[in-house]
Amino acid sequence: MRPPPLLLHTVNDPDHPIREVRDLAAVGARLGWDVRLEEFPHGGHTEAWNTDRPRYDRLVRAFRSEVVALHLQAAKPHQSADTGS
Template sequence: MSGDAGRGGVVTLQLSAKSRKSSSSPSTHPPAIKPPTLLIQGDADTQTSAQMNRDFSAMGKEIGWPIQYEEFPGAEHTESWNSDHLRYEKLVTNFFTRTVLLPAAPTGWDVRRTLLAGSRRPQ
């Protein structure tokens, strides 16, 4: 996990069939800190089960883990951006803005205007 979990961040989870059955799987032993998590999945993925990630997302909601699950129709493993780059970029940008930039922004800082203008964050 990277980022400040209390203020949002980025979490990468590699869940295999073996880890789902393992006693250390996040689905059987969720972390104490549950940072906002964005799961992006292609429904044609032959390496990672879309159903496994749907189930993981549902489990997260049950235990209060803010998981946003987004599925890309027809996308194979790592092809979500290729299948709909505008949707992908909007999802990632909105998630990052909502979970990382906005919580860390100084009072009065207009994050969206700054991003659109390409300006640097005030010191």
């Protein structure tokens, strides 16, 4: 199982321009990955978390819940078509 990548990036990051992250997201999508790119309009490198904390927290919580649900679903025993169990 491959969890979906979540990319949180500031548009004005001086170390990694937003185009690099957009390109990464596009390549992942072409490979069939469920890539999520969330852009934050302000802040520098690694500062998305404190430019809009409520949004950042909401995105991370939702992502974490989704990944946990995916893992729980993958861990369930598969039902057999023949026996129903």
